Amino acid sequence: MRAFALPIAVLAALSGLSSCNGDAGGAPAPSDPYVRLSATDRLVRASIALRGVRPSTVDLQAVQADPTKLEGLVHDYTLTPEFGLTIKDMWAEILQLRNDTFLQLPALDSPPLADEDPLGLAAYDLQEIYEGTTEEPLRLVEYIVTNDLPFTDLVTAQYALVDDVTANMYGVPYDFESAEKWQMSAWHDERPKAGILSSAQVFRRWESNGSNFHRARANMVARELICEDFDHRDILVPGGIDIADEAAVAYAVRTETACIGCHQALDPLAGYFWGYKQLIHRNFVGQSIDMGCEFDWSNGAVPEFGASYLYEYYCYPIQQYSAPDEFLWQQWGLPEPSYYGTPARDLKEVGELIADDPRFSECQVRQFYGYYGQVDPTEVDIGTALDLQASFEDSGFDARQLAIDSVLRDEFAILRSNDPVNFPVPAGGGLLTVRPEQYARIVEDLTGWRWMAVGDQADCNSGSNNTVQVYGNQCWGEVDLSDSDLYGFRAMSGGIDGVTVSRPTHTATPTKLLTMSALAADAAGYVVTNDFALPATSRRLLWAVESSTVDEASIRAQLAQLHLRILAEFVAADSPQVDLSYGVFAFAMSENPDPAAAWKLTLTAMLQDPRMTFF
Structure with a gap:
């Protein structure tokens, strides 16, 4: 039964479940204008922020008994696989990489050359192609963080993480006989090796159209790596420039004072990306394979987009990077490449300059803290950013420690202000809203x-x-x-699609609640059926009752345990909170005297409790 179709009586009972946890935040100290989370609720917030799951009952009980255990448990959470998954979630959002609505490259093989085996993607479905390409840069970030490598490797790493899909797509060295799907490798072509600045998928996602001349790519790098967004500069552009004329635009950015303000730094940075193909779309790859992977030069034919855009370069393995194209900026009279006035030979040296730029370390603490605290990186308080930056640099750019430091900060534990005019809640405080990836992981864990x-x-x-x-x-x-x-x-x-929705929504929208209710109902039905088919010691939630249990004392005892496991709430079986939950169970039994069905309804309700939406 879907929660949005629940009877009025049940909804009335559920409204009581939204009352605040009595342990959520005690009365503030006389000199403290803020209401702060309790130790157990800080544990919940840290656990969901770092790994997208709620803490176990054992962890909750440990912190309830001794709040000093909080810091150790937070550290332990960064050693779990879910922490790595969350790092990938973070960078998928930052780089806007998870865009499955974007057409995937063809599931075709290129015609074989001589006696070689055909190379391509005909053996894969689109889900495998999508995951293989999208995960490529994300696996690199995860590897750096979870192996305690300096986070400067993000822009300096000489290695890459690839699977069989990426290996087939770009011809990257890969052991197809190995059982290990994701392997350490390196780009074999002419591209400079510089962490995500070498990523195939990053620069397939971030395209360069027409007269853009790789500026969007440069701005993405500036925005996400050093938090210098050229789009946010307050500049009034004069009229009279034909933006459809590539030559006119190229001239204007060199001569118009208003344009020079941005382009004197943007265009030299963009100059480093000319080696990458402007676009790699499904239709051109498919057409190239259909044409036999060879351009027909007869009758004076010339390739529409230049000699680097031949059919043979768009067949598998795709030749995404061409070193001779690195100098095409000269044809348009664009400025010589440089990194904010500092000369650099190629992207490898640019990556090294970024790593040494103090804006990089500050930006990354803003990215991490902003993601965990659900605020734009630019809105992170300067004091918070500078404190975290100092610790981050002192640790040797240890991103795992940065994550720990972020969620243990005092402002991250602020629930609300008693005097919001004079003491506003700082960035990262207040109620946080569960992300779709987090809610799915929480439900799966439970x-x-x-x-x-x-x-x-x-x-x-x-x-x-x-x-x-x-x-x-x-x-x-x-x-x-x-x-x-x-x-x-x-x-x-509330998530993003990486194309049309580029920023997450951190509020409880109607569509968010509807999708959560559908997931909750399906999950409740699944766990009840499966739990009652297993021995009590092997169950996930219903370990204190059987499918035939109807006595109130046993039901209440089980409900009290569920309040702790699902809602992180310490309550007695005869508490008012359990009274409300038992009211839902009793109502279901009055409608259909089947305990299993009653548990499905009750768990559907608990999985939609506001404490599952906010933390």
């Missing part, structure tokens, strides 16, 4: 349920399908509805 579905059409890999004929397999297989926009509800739940 219930074992993952919101998977297949949305493929019956002819997704049929030869009669015209799209299949041109681009190969169009099947996605199973997708996680919490982590998809093509078939699922990620952006509708």
Whole structure:
């Protein structure tokens, strides 16, 4: 039963569950204008922020008994696989990489050369292609953080993490006989090696159209790595410039005073990205394979976009980078490449300059703290940023320690202000809203349920399908509805789609609550059915009752345990909080005297409690 269709009586009972946890924040000290989270609620906030799951009952009980254990548990949380997943979530959002609505490259093989085996993607479905490409830069970031490498490797690493999809797509060295899917490798082509500045997917996602001349790429690098967003500069652009004329634009950025204000720094930085193909789209790759991976020079034909954009370069393995193109800026009279006035030979040296730039370390603490505290990096208080920057640099750019320091800061534990006019809640304080990735991970951790579905059409890999004929397999297989926009509800739940929705929504919108209710109902049904099919010691939630249990004392005892496991709330079986939960269970039994069905309704309600939405 979907929660949004619950009877009025049940909704009335549920409203009591939204009352604040009595342990959520005690009365402020006489000199403290803020209400702060209790130690256990700080643990909840840190656990969800760092790894996207709620703390175990054992951890909650440990901190309840001894609040000094909080710091040690927070450190331990950064040693779990979920911490690495959250690092990937963070950088997928920062770089806007998870965009499954963007057409995937063709699931085709290139024609074989001589006696070689064909190279390509015909063996994969679109989900595998999407994950293989999107994960490539994210695995690099995760590897750096979870292996305690200096975070400057983000822009200086000589290595890359690739899977078989990326290896086939770009011809990267890869051991196809190994059982290890993601392997350490390095880009084999002419691109300078500089961490994510060498990433194939980063510069496939961040394109350069027409007369943009790689400025969008340069601005992305400036915005996300050193927090210098050229788009935020207050400049009045004069009229009379034909922005459709590439030559006119190139001239204006050198001569118009208003334009020079940005372009004197932006264009030299953009000059380092000319080696990358401007675009790599599905249609051109498919056309190139269809044309036999060889441009026909007969009858005086010339490639529309230049000699670096031939069919042979767009067949697998795609030649994404061309060293001779590094100097094409000269043809447009653009300024010589440099990093904010400092000469650099290529992106490798640019990466080294970024790593040495104090703006890089400050920007990264803003990125981390901003992500955990759900504020724009530019809104992080300067005092917070400088404190974290000093610790970050002293640690040797240890991003794991930066994450720990971020969630243990005093302002991160502020719930609200008693005097908001004179003492506003600082950035990172206040109620935080669960992200779609976090809610999905929380629900899976609690219930074992993952919101998977297949949305493929019956002819997704049929030869009669015209799209299949041109681009190969169009099947996605199973997708996680919490982590998809093509078939699922990620952006509708407050996330981003990486294209049209570029910033998350940190409020409880109607669509967010509707998708959460659907997931909660499915998960509740799943865990009840599965728990009652297992021995009590192997169950996830219902270990104190059986499917036939109806006596009130046993039901209340189980509910009290659920309040702790799901809501991090220490309550007795005869408490007012359990009274309300028992009211939901009793109502369900009055409608249908089946304890299993009553537990499904009760758990559906608890998984939608406001404390599951806010933390």
